[in-house]
């Protein structure tokens with residue numbers, strides 16, 4: 001049996017320990033330990049599950065809550081969804097979730113539960129999030145959970161369905177980046193400021209294709225809650241996930257939480273202590289940040305990378321040499337209604353929002369309360385909202401009298417939910433209203449159509465509420481040197497840069513061996529590992545025939561798998577035909593796309609722009625074309641904007657969309673963006689680069705994404721202006737004009753190409769691995785029992801029994817008639 005001996009990064013260790021099987025195309029089937037769901041991105045997944053007559057493979061490993069749509073107004077005891085949610089589409093979404101969790105026996109924290117809250121706040125709070133876990137959710141801010149040393153990332157709705165059906169995902173190893181933070185953070189400078197500073201430094205595409213491990217002395221000093229705020233915004237840096245190695249603070253936070261292990265704690269702790277990057281392990285990229293340079297930081301524009309110290313001034317387009325950034329600045333200033341050169345501290349706000357999965361935990365409210373104590377919000381601040389991240393945060397804050405401080409200052413103290421972070425409920429900005437917000441996205445219209453968002457830390461939000469203009473807590477403001485704007489931030493980006501090949505050329509050992517090798521390090525009992533392994537091998541032998549059949553259904557040709565403990569030798573014709581019939585993805589791709597191109601001249605086109613949030617309350621996946629780019633396409637009164645490309649007659653039948661700038665599809669994981677593009681008639685999007693989750697979502701739906709170099713973008717623009725249409729061949733990866741003139745080549749990974757051309761459905765293919773999945777689970781149950789102790793059916797039954805006692809807070813959950 002292979003043993004992994006070379007030094008590995010934390011990311012590699014977690015990834016390797018979750019490999020269930022290696023697939024023929026070089027991807028792996030990765031086991032998912034924890035799955036979180038909410039009402040917005042799950043309904044279409046359950047619908048497909050039902051259409052295929054599939055059940056949820058491990059309901060106890062999924063945790064559900066309603067958070068995005070829920071009102072934050074007072075919740076009477078025994079609140080009823082049917083009357084409390086007055087918006088029909090929001091109500092339907094929550095009711096659908098409630099029906100789905102009930103039918104599939106998924107633990108759920110609904111509105112009557114004291115444990116309801118933002119999905120990324122309640123996961124850690126309940127001890128559902130554990131170090132070393134793989135955690136996914138149909139939500140990009142799943143990166144939050146990386147603070148625990150868990151590999152946690154957002155997925156689209158198709159992948160939600162995949163996890164529900166198989167408890168796995170198809171994955172490849174990402175690039176691995178290390179952000180090392182040295183020095184110290186000054187008083188009043190929070191991890192939110194640090195993260196805004198990092199994003200300003202590396203850019204919103206800086207982490208694309210990577211998992212970032214944050215390390216260094218500053219990280220060690222951060223509390224768990226601050227680490228969560230930091231990892232939360234990894235997605236705003238374009239990264240797939242953020243990670244922090246578990247340490248004593250992590251363990252102290254997890255211990256004793258409701259769903260955390262107890263009987264198996266010591267074993268868990270011994271293993272978790274091994275979860276750190278080995279000395280000598282190589283990262284693809286290392287960035288060093290000097291924390292001493294970080295001051296209270298705010299965003300001035302419409303991208304999280306457009307940041308400035310609070311003591312600085314609003315930049316001008318000419319401050320940027322990069323033409324894309326220059327144009328981005330011009331667009332952002334126009335949208336934000338700001339003039340270059342004005343002092344940030346002179347920008348007055350209409351609203352203040354303290355909440356969201358970034359900053360709505362106890363520490364955030366405690367820190368803001370210290371500023372607000374004995375103060376009153378400024379008269380120009382029309383609304384100051386404090387929205388705790390969960391019912392438990394709300395209660396804890398109330399126990400400390402924090403709610404009183406907020407209310408006396410003039411804040412509204414609300415019930416838990418996402419609230420004005422996304423404004424899917426009643427909490428939103430009116431057009432042109434300006435808000436200091438502790439959330440994570442300052443995209444156009446994110447908090448309300450034509451609303452203007454400045455991202456800030458909780459203490460800056462509190463100080464701003466008091467002063468009425470963007471302000472740091474005064475004692476901090478005095479000690480900070482004025483700096484003019486973002487470009488002047490001094491950071492050692494790329495202090496070390498090593499080649500990809502060092503990591504990527506390494507062949508990984510088989511799933512079982514890597515699991516065992518890491519297991520044997522912590523179990524301290526090689527004999528036990530040996531015994532378990534013998535049992536597993538026996539099981540494999542017994543099930544050999546059925547596994548062979550499963551593999552041949554998928555591969556058709558016996559086993560072409562690169563390394564597996566089981567080989568499929570025989571190939572049976574009948575299952576192959578069945579597989580071909582069943583295993584088609586839902587929209588088979590037909591090569592050779594022809595048509596005109598619609599050109600959007602922007603960089604960082606986020607999915608909020610592609611599919612604005614007000615449409616996210618749909619439970620449909622078809623007929624969404626009307627919402628495509630609607631904030632850019634229509635004025636607030638609904639009249640079309642004649643200049644927007646999709647309103648021009650020549651774009652009506654366009655089948656190709658070209659974004660001239662990089663990082664298309666960044667931000668939210670909403671797969672609706674892909675569905676809307678397709679419904680409008682687009683079959684291909686061309687751009688210099690794409691964001692990770694969007695990339696995945698597109699291919700799952702048969703939308704071709706063609707990545708091209710700048711010269712190809714220029715040629716397409718020129719030919720399109722000359723009135724030409726285009727032909728795209730996936731097979732040849734070629735773009736031509738309708739006159740057959742060669743425009744250029746586009747990049748696409750081979751496996752994505754095959755995925756589109758073969759039309760094999762991933763879920764069917766993964767289900768064919770179910771014996772392998774069972775084996776993995778069996779092995780894991782033996783070797784890492786702590787991962788299921790707190791969520792096992794018996795643990796759930798025990799809690800349900802406790803819930804029947806009148807004095808217990810679970811009582812409300814029981815009355816909801818749901819699983820808990």
Ligand SMILES: CC(C)[C@@](O)(CC(=O)O)C(=O)O
Pocket residue numbers: 040041068138139140141154422613616667668669670
């Ligand atoms: C579901 C949606 C509203 C989302 O939570 C999704 C996401 O970030 O992936 C968002 O914040 O945009």
Ligand code: SF4
Pocket residue numbers: 067068118119120139141356357358417418421422439440
């Ligand atoms: S980013 Fe906002 S909307 Fe999305 S999960 Fe976090 S709080 Fe909710």
